[in-house]
Amino acid sequence: MAKPDNFYFFIDPNRCIGCQSCLHACTECDTHRGESMIHLEYVDRAASVQTVPVVCMHCEQPTCAEVCPADAIKRTADGIVQSARKPRCIACGNCVVACPFGVPELYEDRKIMMKCDMCYDRTSVGKKPMCATVCPSQALFFGTKEEIEQLRPLSAPVNQFQFGAQTITTQVYMMAPRAVATRAPYVDVTAAMSDHATSRAVTLKVIPAATGGATERLSDDPFAGVEV
């Protein structure tokens, strides 16, 4: 069994509201044994309430597997980088230090590394990962590329990240504003670290009362076609 080829994972940090649903849903996935593998990070907590969910990006060149001295981290043919193989993992923590996204977690008590594996028990049978099923704002989205294009016309997926001299191509896509994504097809993470959140005024447009009533407005719901 493998993850269907036409399904992709999209992260849209713009939409994240920091509700922590994903954290709690993650603990219910059977492959993690009751531990939450997702990280919900505050970008700049002093200045902003913006949060970012961090799941495993499933790299083309997984740094965690490259540095593993025990040859314990393996990637299945569908591109999912799996948790450490239990008989091989020596709980050295190399992967925890090496991962540019900070995904792997070391469990000292049971002497093993565990990481997000895109809920392999679910995705390998065609279901969505737990976090993507519960995310109320769909900041974590699992679906086809046609779906994401229809739902997020202003954003475009990016899957290349620059960490200093290391370029990483990932299986998981980060949604960026379309104009930005066309200009720079990769995210320069090191440069972004010196960025500061800019305050901005949020204005809500007042929509005149619709003539058709509530039913018509409901049909505009962009999530109407989203199956969770």
Next chain:
Amino acid sequence: MTEHIYLRRRERESMTTAPDRSPEDQQPAWREDFPIDWPQDQYVERRDFMKFLVLTSVALAVGQFWIVGENWLRRRRGLPPVRRVASLSEIPPGASLVFQYPGELDNCVLVRLSERDLVAYSQKCTHLSCAVIPEPEHGVLHCPCHEGYFDLRSGVPTAGPPRRPLPRITLEVRRQDIYATGVEMRTT
């Protein structure tokens, strides 16, 4: 426009892309032995499998000759010598004594069960060669490593992991002295 990023950059069965993105033939040889991808990690070449088969068969055959040689050497060595262990007055009934027989490093244990009964066994537990401890008050020999128990009168295992009885040392009493006269290897 964004279609290209969905393209699969890597063939399913291809070798893992190295971090420096250089081609396969420029990679060090160990990359082939420690692939990151599961299919290659699980893959066993026919040649490797044949090597394993041949080497294991050779090792098993050599092992048979080894056993034959060991048997032959043991038979050449002949019977173990008769050796005085202790005098009867040294051990009262219920006491035990550790002695070396037939070699200097072969610890054995002698137990005087009653006025007339003497037993002696090799002290090596038949499970993993720990030293067994006689407990005459319970009528057993106890191996503390894995909680193995042997019957004190016969040396057969009664509980725990050991399955074979302890080798018995045959004893003889001549004029108030105890002599060890042989080792009785047993399988049941």
